Amino acid sequence: MKVPKANAVALPFPSRNDKANTGGRVYGVDVLIARKFLQAIGEPSLRMVLWDGKEIAPSNSTPAVGMVIRNRATLWRLLTNPLLHFGDDYCAGRIEVEGGLVAFMETVYRAMAQTPNFRRTPDPAAYRRNQPKLNSLSGAKKNIHHHYDIGNAFYELWLDAEMLYTCAYFPDPAASLEDAQIAKMDLVCRKLRLQKGQTVVEAGCGWGALARYMARRYGVRVKAYNISREQIAYARERAKAEGLEGQVEYMEDDYRNITGTYDAFVSVGMLEHVGPDHYRELGAVIDRSLREEGLGLIHTIGQNSPTPMSPWFLKRIFPGSYPPTLREMMALFEPWEFTVLDVENLRLHYAKTCEHWLERFEQNHDRVREMFDECFIRAWRLYLSGCIANFTIGALQLFQVVFSRPTNNLVPLTRSHLTAPPGKS
Amino acid sequence: MKVPKANAVALPFPSRNDKANTGGRVYGVDVLIARKFLQAIGEPSLRMVLWDGKEIAPSNSTPAVGMVIRNRATLWRLLTNPLLHFGDDYCAGRIEVEGGLVAFMETVYRAMAQTPNFRRTPDPAAYRRNQPKLNSLSGAKKNIHHHYDIGNAFYELWLDAEMLYTCAYFPDPAASLEDAQIAKMDLVCRKLRLQKGQTVVEAGCGWGALARYMARRYGVRVKAYNISREQIAYARERAKAEGLEGQVEYMEDDYRNITGTYDAFVSVGMLEHVGPDHYRELGAVIDRSLREEGLGLIHTIGQNSPTPMSPWFLKRIFPGSYPPTLREMMALFEPWEFTVLDVENLRLHYAKTCEHWLERFEQNHDRVREMFDECFIRAWRLYLSGCIANFTIGALQLFQVVFSRPTNNLVPLTRSHLTAPPGKS
Numbered sequence: 001m002k003v004p005k006a007n008a009v010a011l012p013f014p015s016r017n018d019k020a021n022t023g024g025r026v027y028g029v030d031v032l033i034a035r036k037f038l039q040a041i042g043e044p045s046l047r048m049v050l051w052d053g054k055e056i057a058p059s060n061s062t063p064a065v066g067m068v069i070r071n072r073a074t075l076w077r078l079l080t081n082p083l084l085h086f087g088d089d090y091c092a093g094r095i096e097v098e099g100g101l102v103a104f105m106e107t108v109y110r111a112m113a114q115t116p117n118f119r120r121t122p123d124p125a126a127y128r129r130n131q132p133k134l135n136s137l138s139g140a141k142k143n144i145h146h147h148y149d150i151g152n153a154f155y156e157l158w159l160d161a162e163m164l165y166t167c168a169y170f171p172d173p174a175a176s177l178e179d180a181q182i183a184k185m186d187l188v189c190r191k192l193r194l195q196k197g198q199t200v201v202e203a204g205c206g207w208g209a210l211a212r213y214m215a216r217r218y219g220v221r222v223k224a225y226n227i228s229r230e231q232i233a234y235a236r237e238r239a240k241a242e243g244l245e246g247q248v249e250y251m252e253d254d255y256r257n258i259t260g261t262y263d264a265f266v267s268v269g270m271l272e273h274v275g276p277d278h279y280r281e282l283g284a285v286i287d288r289s290l291r292e293e294g295l296g297l298i299h300t301i302g303q304n305s306p307t308p309m310s311p312w313f314l315k316r317i318f319p320g321s322y323p324p325t326l327r328e329m330m331a332l333f334e335p336w337e338f339t340v341l342d343v344e345n346l347r348l349h350y351a352k353t354c355e356h357w358l359e360r361f362e363q364n365h366d367r368v369r370e371m372f373d374e375c376f377i378r379a380w381r382l383y384l385s386g387c388i389a390n391f392t393i394g395a396l397q398l399f400q401v402v403f404s405r406p407t408n409n410l411v412p413l414t415r416s417h418l419t420a421p422p423g424k425s
Numbered sequence: 426m427k428v429p430k431a432n433a434v435a436l437p438f439p440s441r442n443d444k445a446n447t448g449g450r451v452y453g454v455d456v457l458i459a460r461k462f463l464q465a466i467g468e469p470s471l472r473m474v475l476w477d478g479k480e481i482a483p484s485n486s487t488p489a490v491g492m493v494i495r496n497r498a499t500l501w502r503l504l505t506n507p508l509l510h511f512g513d514d515y516c517a518g519r520i521e522v523e524g525g526l527v528a529f530m531e532t533v534y535r536a537m538a539q540t541p542n543f544r545r546t547p548d549p550a551a552y553r554r555n556q557p558k559l560n561s562l563s564g565a566k567k568n569i570h571h572h573y574d575i576g577n578a579f580y581e582l583w584l585d586a587e588m589l590y591t592c593a594y595f596p597d598p599a600a601s602l603e604d605a606q607i608a609k610m611d612l613v614c615r616k617l618r619l620q621k622g623q624t625v626v627e628a629g630c631g632w633g634a635l636a637r638y639m640a641r642r643y644g645v646r647v648k649a650y651n652i653s654r655e656q657i658a659y660a661r662e663r664a665k666a667e668g669l670e671g672q673v674e675y676m677e678d679d680y681r682n683i684t685g686t687y688d689a690f691v692s693v694g695m696l697e698h699v700g701p702d703h704y705r706e707l708g709a710v711i712d713r714s715l716r717e718e719g720l721g722l723i724h725t726i727g728q729n730s731p732t733p734m735s736p737w738f739l740k741r742i743f744p745g746s747y748p749p750t751l752r753e754m755m756a757l758f759e760p761w762e763f764t765v766l767d768v769e770n771l772r773l774h775y776a777k778t779c780e781h782w783l784e785r786f787e788q789n790h791d792r793v794r795e796m797f798d799e800c801f802i803r804a805w806r807l808y809l810s811g812c813i814a815n816f817t818i819g820a821l822q823l824f825q826v827v828f829s830r831p832t833n834n835l836v837p838l839t840r841s842h843l844t845a846p847p848g849k850s
């Protein structure tokens with residue numbers, strides 16, 4: 001499928017007029033601003049090069065990373081809202097990074113975490129700053145369309161063959177992305193103790209890989225919901241091609257419209273888009289969907305303490321998204337007395353997953369370039385690099401939570417079912 | 426060690442004068458009160474027999490359990506505060522139970538959970554009803570003394586040989602209590618990835634079994650805190666007898682007075698006595714005690730939603746105790762950005778553990794009778810039976826939570842270290 005060249009992240013640059021400040025002489029006040037900026041972000045060990053070649057670097061170390069700033073306006077903007085403007089100006093090519101984008105971001109994030117301005121201090125209303133109100137039925141559709149409907153062909157270039165756009169599971173750090181995604185799906189199935197003939201409902205099914213895997217390998221029937229039109233179309237096509245039409249039903253609909261009762265409820269990578277204001281609503285959906293002896297699993301990006309996402313990320317990449325803390329997630333479970341059986345944190349698996357994605361993305365640069373402009377490519381590179389950095393430094397988590405009804409005494413006594421050899425069918 | 430006969434749970438009965446109402450005729454109003462009571466607790470399927478033999482039972486079923494009420498005052502009291510008075514009147518022998526105490530309590534609890542009066546509705550201040558303010562430095566000492574300092578010889582009669590008074594882990598449901606307690610200790614050690622030569626601090630060490638096990642089997646040095654004088658004395662004696670004095674140091678002191686830094690922080694069965702008002706304080710202790718690459722483990726009884734303990738349990742068994750929800754537990758971790766790595770719910774293991782305890786307790790009835798009066802024995806039987814019932818019906822949970830600092834990238838990638846064969850040393 002050929003996707004028309006599009007600028008899906010809707011960057012305002014480079015149309016904006018910065019010519020007046022391009023190049024030219026560096027004044028004393030520019031150096032002052034540069035130093036002020038570096039101070040504000042916690043004095044990371046980096047080399048800053050200004051537009052005339054002037055270098056600002058720590059005197060006591062040789063930094064492994066650096067940034068080049070192409071003009072005065074860019075430098076001055078950084079001081080006003082670094083989290084937003086760094087992203088936009090990097091994408092527009094007015095900032096270049098030396099020493100690798102991931103290493104650069106880890107360095108900067110680590111320094112920022114030590115400063116009063118940017119320290120991740122708990123903020124009970126953090127998620128409200130992420131526009132969660134937008135995740136109403138209509139708002140959610142718009143937000144999801146923004147990211148997921150920019151062309152399946154684009155995602156095919158850098159995701160695995162099954163098109164999983166969520167954290168993989170690497171039983172061995174050297175596993176391939178393909179194997180790690182299959183291992184993740186199998187881990188989810190084992191955590192849910194799926195048995196042949198059971199029924200499963202999936203909330204937020206992406207391109208439908210997990211639903212197909214469950215049906216094929218565990219012999220269950222799956223009803224899978226998603227509001228991304230392009231993903232659902234792709235999922236249906238593949239289910240048909242694989243002869244799974246009778247077992248898997250893909251619904252182009254919101255999780256709030258789930259009907260029926262099931263032996264298992266599963267949601268992998270949707271909660272990030274739900275928003276804590278809607279957790280109770282999602283909990284009610286689970287409560288009316290799960291059979292008495294059913295098991296549920298929620299797999300989501302999370303945080304250790306409630307802090308808002310960067311404004312650039314929210315504006316350009318995932319509007320309306322918010323990774324909850326475990327405490328915030330409990331709003332899904334407490335009102336219905338669901339019992340949390342098992343929580344596993346797969347943070348480092350997500351860093352590795354994103355590394356695979358970035359590597360494939362870069363390998364396919366030429367083909368991506370046929371679809372999108374350089375600005376989009378730089379935005380995507382920044383997004384994936386930022387994810388690697390955030391999972392690596394521990395600013396983001398990946399929680400897999402298994403739960404049941406409180407009265408379910410058929411829950412597994414031990415975790416021995418999790419280590420069964422994968423690939424049983 | 427011979428312990429003087431004592432009434433440690435300080436029951437007010439049977440000194441209270443109920444003679445006026447003992448026996449005598451059952452009037453119509455008594456039957457009305459009985460029916461009102463059964464209605465109030467959700468019409469459990471039970472047979473009620475009043476003091477003159479009058480039987481009140483559901484017409485449409487043959488109940489498997491029943492209660493005999495010895496006099497009018499007891500019946501009428503039940504209506505005013507059933508949760509408190511059932512306990513006290515059962516202990517005083519003014520209520521007898523038929524069909525097994527555990528089965529009886531499960532039946533009653535299940536019915537109560539369905540009624541508006543007793544349904545477990547979330548209550549954000551539930552723990553305040555459990556007098557957590559009492560758990561100040563001096564209050565905690567008094568509360569702990571109440572339960573744990575009633576004589577080591579008593580606990581020796583019904584705990585395992587290592588004297589563990591916390592949930593065991595049954596890799597096989599048929600495992601003995603002794604084996605299950607060793608399996609639990611080994612599971613804790615494996616979750617903490619203990620390595621020879623490391624240092625561990627334990628908050629709330631009971632009779633010291635885990636500290637000794639860690640030292641003996643994993644070659645670590647342990648500093649273990651407890652404010653129960655009798656437990657500490659016992660722990661020191663055993664460590665000396667086992668030649669572990671150089672490796673294990675038992676401190677008769679509060680967790681708030683922990684000093685030093687350690688490779689691991691562990692607390693098994695103490696959090697129930699801390700009270701949510703003090704979780705932040707405990708979190709601060711962990712934060713100052715745990716090395717950068719250390720791991721921590723908290724093992725605690727918990728709940729699915731915040732509800733207060735029964736007033737009888739709080740008054741007679743564990744003053745100041747409160748089993749937190751996972752959400753409430755996060756107050757330990759969020760302020761310091763600790764990363765939750767793993768949560769395991771061992772609820773059904775605790776039901777089984779309590780079954781073992783109750784069985785041994787009953788087997789040793791004669792010896793317990795030499796130490797305590799019948800009132801105490803009945804209180805203890807009710808307490809252990811109530812625990813079995815609560816864990817079985819899902820009103821109580823057992824959470825084992827593993828955590829690290831957010832920046833610790835040496836955390837285990839998978840759970841393969843948990844299934845290593847036990848008994849390595």
